[in-house]
Amino acid sequence: MLWVLTHDHARLLGGGGVAREVHHLYARWYGVLSQGAYPAGDPLWQYPPGAGPVLLAPGALPGLTYFQAFVTLTLAADAVIAIALTRAGTRSGHSLRGAALWTAALPLLLHLPLARYDVQVTAFAVVALLAMTGSPRACGALAALGALVKIWPALAVIGTPRGRTTKETWTAAVVTTGVLLAALAVLFPHPFGFLRQQGGRGVQIESLGGTALALARRAGWEGTVRYRYGALEYVGPYVPQAAAASLALTAAALGALLLWRLRARRWSPATPYDAALCAVLLLTVTSRVISPQYMVWLLGLAAVCLTSRHTAQRPVAALLVAATAVTAVMYPPLYKEVIHGTWTGCALLLLRNGLLTAAAALSFARLWRGTAGRHGPPPPVFRAGRRALRHPARTPVSF
Template identity: 70%
Template sequence: MNGPRVTPGPVLKLAAGWLATRALMLWLLAHDSSPLLSGGSVAREVGRLYFHWYGVLEQGSYPVHDTLWQYPPGAGAVLLAPGLVPGLSYVRAFVTLTLAADALIEVALVRAGRRPGRSLLGAALWTGGPPLLLHLPLARYDVQVTALAVLSLLTLARSPRAGGALGALGALVKGWPALVLLGTPRGAATRSAWTWAAGGGAVALGLLSLSFRHPLSFLAEQGGRGVQIESLGGTALNLARHAGWSGRPRYRYGAIELVGPYVPVVAAVSLALTAAAFGLLVLWRVRARRWTEATAADAALCAVLLFTVTSRVISPQYMVWLLGLAAVCLVSRHTGQRPVAALVLAASALSTVVYPLCYGQVIGGSWAGCLLMLGRNGTLTAAAALSFVRLWRATEAPTAKGGQRAQPCPDSDRLPNRALSLS
């Protein structure tokens, strides 16, 4: 028997909440020029930078020798899409499409959460999570990328092929969605998802390469990035300014970076930590023995958290990714990531205090700015560590009586389909 279904009441409340919060976000975006909000810097990226890239892409080429172009080829399709919306300026069309992607995530989470044995907590988190970042999500294309990752995770159990293809498309737009496939169940599901991801990604990249010149121009600029002031390394260097460090902030590669002595060392340590995080994830994958319907989403959130906290760049819009993945985790009642989701919400709220509300304090290196960054990044680091520990414990081989390891569960392709369905 399927059991009782969710009544329409909670769904209507979620719809009303989504409409109300997105209306507030639009109002904040319209008043972005307020000194308290950002003095126009949040919305400026769409109207100037994205629109500039749109003009370059229209000529059939990706930006070349542009230090701000650091995105995979699929980003070009997202930035060109507003030009297809008739009757609207580029900025308004971009925001319209961003809201459409936002609504798609909400509908997908509600649909998945209404299934028997599932939860609407994921949809509730997505309803209230992005507004914690004020209007920033509407002025970046991270919502569109997150939509591809969310749909990939929600599709994986029913169709590993479609889930893999969606993950590959997301990776072509902004790289990190490739991590959502890390936790696919062993056996046929993994083979199918990873094969279709590789094949679909190759086909999409080939089409983009035929349509636009210089598709890999972003690689040169991405490698030249330094230590952003909002990263863990940047927080350490900012604190070092109070101990006499002679470095200073500078606008480079589209962000405020710190330049001066020891910055290359901090950047190298960040890269080493990212490599170590990858090694931990590989070790987890090799040692994992138990898969549930929540494992794929839990692993995706854990992986993106680890790569985020070890990055040289932790921009505030990165929180959109984490909110989307945490929402998918909460769809399943078997997830072990509920406390991690709470930490992600807290870090999102702190990110807004950092930028745009108190960004001048952060750039100036004041004690208040340093403590804010320490709080935000400390919360993210705690979330990453907790996420990995809970993922490891949830998937290790069960211990039988007497301390002996029980036999591992059979491969996922021999488990009942209902035990693995996420949507």
């Protein structure tokens, strides 16, 4: 990945476009943040206030350029994830498949993970999930830290077991969020300026709605592609309707997750992991934006699932690895085909988004069947719990 990053200017690798975001955009924001303000007036600033400290962090490494320091910290976050997955995989009843998936699948995205801060965000979510069994409060605090950098790590706590674990985890998340938001509001003015830019986003060319519009374009639709809010989006007739449909699907996905939470009755040791992957996958697929770096999130959560031998998400993880490989072909090598909506570009979009949609549907179905379905077998942890109730002196009850 580092070798590819040093050859980023090759035409096949996007002609320098992948690393340009750190060189120019992140470095520019660093200049504004170092003056004690968020770049609230910049239409490209669409991130929660916790992104500020992450983008400021490279400045703390002496003797390096901003780009070199950023890549160094990204590699450090990658190492944290790999170590956490390896440690989790060596515990009794666990597996090293998660560490293997992360190590082998992340390079499928070429140098993209090293030139975005999604690895850092994924580290918060991965460590939060793996900390749940030992310290629910630490899980909630870490998930809150990740959510303040990018919203999605908040979904890491959706599958916490009912009762004390949920109470402790969610309370810690709320308290951490409140304290850090207050601190950031004191240190930086306009911490919520990103909401204005985020609300104005349209339909990115790589989303499900973008795939439908790309096919419509081949059939004669007169829409065009324009660079807006840091992404290439469609502009033209029916685009607002496509955006509204994406928002409606996101609302439906949230409703399905809420229904699952209310109906779930059986928790295995892997249920919190499986639920986190399912939730992020559903909201990713229904989003108006499915950027290539989103695959980093999904690979990290799939790797956490595979650390447990009780996970129901193994086939989902396989689909995600396949989708990641297609994403690497689509961006950056053949991204112009996607931009211009050629048949090759449409085929790549259909294949990648088809794999993601299938993974989302399969993930939810397996999560529901294993925890809320009528005929799902009780997981081992609950059988142990029943034995513990019969013989409390010999087998303590625990999640």
